[in-house]
Amino acid sequence: MTNTAQQLDTTPLVDTGYYAAVTEAIRAEAARLLTDGTVAAVIGYQAGKRKGTAMPAIITDPARANDLIFSPACVNNLALYLTKAKKDIRKTGKVAIVAKGCDMRALAGLMGESQLKREDVHIIAVACAGVKGSGAATGEPLTTANIAKKCRECTVREPKGADSVAGSLPSLPELSPVEAEELARLEAMTPRERWSFWKEHFSRCVRCLACRSICPFCYCEQCMCDRNRPQAVETSPRPAGNMAWHIVRAMHLSGRCAGCAECERACPMDIPLNLLNRKMAKELKELYGHEAGLEPKEKGPLAEYREDDDQSFIK
Numbered sequence: 003m004t005n006t007a008q009q010l011d012t013t014p015l016v017d018t019g020y021y022a023a024v025t026e027a028i029r030a031e032a033a034r035l036l037t038d039g040t041v042a043a044v045i046g047y048q049a050g051k052r053k054g055t056a057m058p059a060i061i062t063d064p065a066r067a068n069d070l071i072f073s074p075a076c077v078n079n080l081a082l083y084l085t086k087a088k089k090d091i092r093k094t095g096k097v098a099i100v101a102k103g104c105d106m107r108a109l110a111g112l113m114g115e116s117q118l119k120r121e122d123v124h125i126i127a128v129a130c131a132g133v134k135g136s137g138a139a140t141g142e143p144l145t146t147a148n149i150a151k152k153c154r155e156c157t158v159r160e161p162k163g164a165d166s167v168a169g170s171l172p173s174l175p176e177l178s179p180v181e182a183e184e185l186a187r188l189e190a191m192t193p194r195e196r197w198s199f200w201k202e203h204f205s206r207c208v209r210c211l212a213c214r215s216i217c218p219f220c221y222c223e224q225c226m227c228d229r230n231r232p233q234a235v236e237t238s239p240r241p242a243g244n245m246a247w248h249i250v251r252a253m254h255l256s257g258r259c260a261g262c263a264e265c266e267r268a269c270p271m272d273i274p275l276n277l278l279n280r281k282m283a284k285e286l287k288e289l290y291g292h293e294a295g296l297e298p299k300e301k302g303p304l305a306e307y308r309e310d311d312d313q314s315f316i317k
């Protein structure tokens with residue numbers, strides 16, 4: 003099958019029975035954990051207000067376990083709810099969280115950064131067939147045409163290290179990569195072309211900071227980009243300040259970003275933030291053999307010094 007033919011294929015990728023089975027397993031596990039007091043709360047997904055949508059849910063009553071669902075609309079990375087920014091949830095006691103493989107990379111990263119202790123969280127992992135990408139119609143099933151770009155080349159569908167796994171992975175066709183092609187196009191540009199590419203995208207940024215609010219790794223209580231005495235980054239959406247904000251953001255997330263693509267999904271201006279994240283991740287893998295979120299590590303390569311680090315860039 004050609005890439006184009008595959009991308010236009012609108013037949014369901016998986017049987018609806020798969021989502022029903024995952025939902026059933028999550029509900030049973032949530033009810034058990036809340037009833038026997040293992041956890042004080044379960045962070046998962048519930049149906050959204052519009053048919054076919056989903057939204058985050060935090061339940062503390064086992065009678066509400068049947069509100070939980072898993073569907074191709076369960077896009078949010080719920081690891082966000084275990085960060086400092088959401089400290090009220092953590093105060094309730096040990097919590098369970100429903101996590102797709104990409105979300106588990108964020109949990110591992112947060113543990114590596116001492117933001118979360120493994121013993122304080124019960125992970126209900128999902129054997130994940132994928133979720134829908136931005137712009138997919140709400141009533142549609144998951145297809146090769148509407149699956150999120152990140153899911154086309156996912157390597158963490160069967161998460162490891164969870165306390166329980168909901169569902170079993172159905173057989174899936176080989177999907178043509180889209181993210182890898184985007185990255186290859188970016189890398190084929192000259193430095194000047196690449197600068198223009200990012201300058202054009204960043205010029206559209208309205209500094210709403212949705213990308214920061216949704217990121218599990220943007221948990222600083224005072225972001226240096228908000229400081230005005232001294233001001234490190236101009237806060238109004240003008241070209242120089244926008245460029246500075248995006249450089250700070252990209253560097254701060256290098257070696258930490260879990261690749262969940264939530265920042266890109268949240269961006270109202272369609273700025274390809276995850277393309278920049280992936281480029282940075284690729285550089286760190288090539289330079290330091292580092293991949294974020296595969297295991298809890300105390301420090302990424304940009305936060306530690308080793309004598310054998312490459313020094314050739316210092317002139």
Ligand code: SF4
Pocket residue numbers: 102103104105130131132133150152153154156157158159
């Ligand atoms: S990237 Fe992988 S784990 Fe994450 S939603 Fe897509 S298929 Fe699931």
Ligand code: SF4
Pocket residue numbers: 108216217218219255258259260261262263264265266276279
């Ligand atoms: S930078 Fe974006 S892709 Fe990376 S962890 Fe944060 S929200 Fe997810």
Ligand code: SF4
Pocket residue numbers: 206207208209210211212213214268269270271272273275
């Ligand atoms: S979400 Fe988009 S528009 Fe808003 S600050 Fe981030 S990059 Fe800019």
